[in-house]
Amino acid sequence: xxxxxxxxxxxLASIVILSIIIISLLSFFVQSSRSTNVxxxxxxxxxxxxxxxxEMYSVITATKSINELSKPATxxxxxxxxxxxxxxxxxxxxxxxxELTPYTVDASLVNLKVKVNKDTKQEAQMEMLVSWKxx
Numbered sequence: 001x002x003x004x005x006x007x008x009x010x011x012l013a014s015i016v017i018l019s020i021i022i023i024s025l026l027s028f029f030v031q032s033s034r035s036t037n038v039x040x041x042x043x044x045x046x047x048x049x050x051x052x053x054x055e056m057y058s059v060i061t062a063t064k065s066i067n068e069l070s071k072p073a074t075x076x077x078x079x080x081x082x083x084x085x086x087x088x089x090x091x092x093x094x095x096x097x098x099e100l101t102p103y104t105v106d107a108s109l110v111n112l113k114v115k116v117n118k119d120t121k122q123e124a125q126m127e128m129l130v131s132w133k134x135x
Contacts, residue, residue, distance in 0.1 A: 045123035046123075053126050057130055061130065062133055066082065074089050075098070084101050085099075085101075095114075097115045110131075
């Protein structure tokens with residue numbers, strides 16, 4: 001008996017095999033999309049942190065000490081003491097917190113820390129030592 005063509009069982013078996021392969025590949029695409037979104041969010045937060053660091057760097061290097069520091073226009077002042085200054089602002093759905101504390105080893109330096117949060121999750125943080133304006 002020489003039959004030409006495919007039987008219904010052969011067609012169903014090939015459909016099942018192809019379905020299993022396609023479904024497993026789709027999970028890779030979904031995971032890749034999630035990873036891309038997380039990476040984009042972290043990159044945006046890092047860009048905001050870097051921009052804030054540069055902005056605060058110029059403010060600090062134009063000031064002689066933490067006591068003479070004036071609040072930048074776009075920030076809200078949260079804390080201002082002799083040992084710490086904390087500013088906060090919102091940038092494109094992110095909360096940016098800037099902490100300035102005198103460096104304990106050298107009084108001519110200030111520790112600048114920038115934290116970027118989205119909702120309640122911290123997405124970026126940068127920290128560096130900056131020198132006050134020379135007298």
